[in-house]
Amino acid sequence: xxxxxxxxxxxxxxxxxxxxxxxxxxxxxxxxxxxxxxxxxxxxxxxxxxxxxxxxxxxxxxxxxxxxxxxxxxxxxxxxxxxxxxxxxxxxxxxxxxxxxxxxxxxxxxxxxxxxxxxxxxxxxxxxxxxxxxxxxxxxxxxxxxxxxxxxxxxxxxxxxxxxxxxxxxxxxxxxxxxxxxxxxxxxxxxxxxxxxxxxxxxxxxxxxxxxxxxxxxxxxxxxxxxxxxxxxxxxxxxxxxxxxxxxxxxxxxxxxxxxxxxxxxxxxxxxxxxxxxxxxxxxxxxxxxxxxxxxxxxxxxxxxxxxxxxxxxxxxxxxxxxxxxxxxxxxxxxxxxxxxxxxxxxxxxxxxxxxxxxxxxxxxxxxxxxxxxxxxxxxxxxxx
Numbered sequence: 001x002x003x004x005x006x007x008x009x010x011x012x013x014x015x016x017x018x019x020x021x022x023x024x025x026x027x028x029x030x031x032x033x034x035x036x037x038x039x040x041x042x043x044x045x046x047x048x049x050x051x052x053x054x055x056x057x058x059x060x061x062x063x064x065x066x067x068x069x070x071x072x073x074x075x076x077x078x079x080x081x082x083x084x085x086x087x088x089x090x091x092x093x094x095x096x097x098x099x100x101x102x103x104x105x106x107x108x109x110x111x112x113x114x115x116x117x118x119x120x121x122x123x124x125x126x127x128x129x130x131x132x133x134x135x136x137x138x139x140x141x142x143x144x145x146x147x148x149x150x151x152x153x154x155x156x157x158x159x160x161x162x163x164x165x166x167x168x169x170x171x172x173x174x175x176x177x178x179x180x181x182x183x184x185x186x187x188x189x190x191x192x193x194x195x196x197x198x199x200x201x202x203x204x205x206x207x208x209x210x211x212x213x214x215x216x217x218x219x220x221x222x223x224x225x226x227x228x229x230x231x232x233x234x235x236x237x238x239x240x241x242x243x244x245x246x247x248x249x250x251x252x253x254x255x256x257x258x259x260x261x262x263x264x265x266x267x268x269x270x271x272x273x274x275x276x277x278x279x280x281x282x283x284x285x286x287x288x289x290x291x292x293x294x295x296x297x298x299x300x301x302x303x304x305x306x307x308x309x310x311x312x313x314x315x316x317x318x319x320x321x322x323x324x325x326x327x328x329x330x331x332x333x334x335x336x337x338x339x340x341x342x343x344x345x346x347x348x349x350x351x352x353x354x355x356x357x358x359x360x361x362x363x364x365x366x367x368x369x370x371x372x373x374x375x376x377x378x379x380x381x382x383x384x385x
Contacts, residue, residue: 036191044179045190045335047091047116047355050271055253056235056264064247064291066275069100075383077105081376088337088369089355091116092274095377096349099282101275103380113250116353118270119334122254123219124280125238126266127167127318129226131288131300132241138229139163142303142317146221149228150200153221158204165208166222167317168308172206175217177363179335186216195257195265199224212312214364216267219318223266234264245295246279248272268335274351281332281342281349284319305330314364322366324374337369350377 036052037045077085077093085093091110095103106112133139142164147154153161157172165171178184185198192198199220206213223234230237235254243252255269256262283289284305288296304317314321320331322341332340337357341350350373358367 045117045119045268047336047353050115050117050253050255050269053255053269054257054259055255055271056233056262058235058239058243058252058254060248060251061244062247063249065249066096066278067100069097069102071384072101073103073105075103075380078376078379080372081380084369084372084376085354088357090352091355092351092353093373094274094278094349094351095380096275096278096282096351097381097384098347102384103377104274112275113273115250115253115271115273116338117268117334118272118277119268119336119338120216121277121332121334121338121340122266122268122270123216124318124332124340125242125270126219126223126226126234127304128242128280128283128296129234129237130163130167130222130318131296131304132237133226133229134300135297136230139225142167146225149225150221152200153204156204157207161204161208163222163225164308164317166218166225167304169212169214169218169315170209170308171215171218171221172204172208172210172213173202173215173217173221174205175202175215177214177216189216189220189267190265193258194261195220195263196224196261212309212315214315219267220265223264233262234266242280242283242295245293246283246290248276248279250276252276274353277332277340277353278349278351281340281351284330285342285344285347285349314366320364322370324371325378327374329374331370339370339373341370341374348377348381350374 036049091107093105094101134141143162146161146163147159161171176184176186178186181187189195189198199217202217227234250273253271255265257265283295284301287298288294288301304319305321306316307313307321308316320333322329322331327343329341329343337352337354339352352373358369360367
């Protein structure tokens, strides 16, 4: 018993020293990481982790439910799709054809109202809100300097950085997009209670506007710009300009760094469901109009789904671009394989939410899972005669 007490005493001392060390080295955000992610058996953020963070509630207005297609769920998954969905932990797979739900299936006891972390699909919403802020005159254009809103980015190369550079991932900052390293700025941003402080410490080390480099920090800075420009919290602006006008059926949540600082994690972390996530895809499919009403400027929408840099045809402004089997798609993408895939010509939206994806060799790489979700959906629809 005496030995146990001694061991316990030393364990407490060691834990105390570890915590002191974390604060001294400014890595105390790892305490939250351990509490919310690592002790729950995960090595990175996961679909329902929003429940363990501070969130702001975004209410819906008058719901506009998706209509069911006349052949709703008439055809089952292909064998390939069923196996793939099971192997990679899909929780929702939905096909919307001609603006009506043609197929939907949910897994693991989840249903059409279940909330899941959007991860980086949130970036598409932030870029859309940039378009709205330009449309409403809060921001002049994609070429307006970030310096006009964030004076910390007025010197040297930083003074050349524009809001369009942030939306198209061309800021030139020293952001390190590393999800699995506990010491990366990406991890710090996810768990730190003062996200603004983290972001304002970034340095612009390359000439802005010269090329695509995927960086979640760009979207976070863009959110801070939009808040300064509009004088509104981003979650309020989302509710007012997109969530309610697009007829979302359910309220949603957007993670913030802390109740005290109340800054949204703009590069990620909108908790919603498959069919409400699909609404932004439909808005872009329809050139910025919703039920005939202009929500976003059509020119901004077209710019968003056009590659900015010829050498990086996979990205526009806040949206990924993909070509397969002679078809062009624009895509909202998120960590672990969250996808809203849109083909305007065929009037098709494919939504996939799940626990994991085919591993990437670099951030943003398109692997076989995206192609399979598309190919198998089109095989299913080919039988709709």
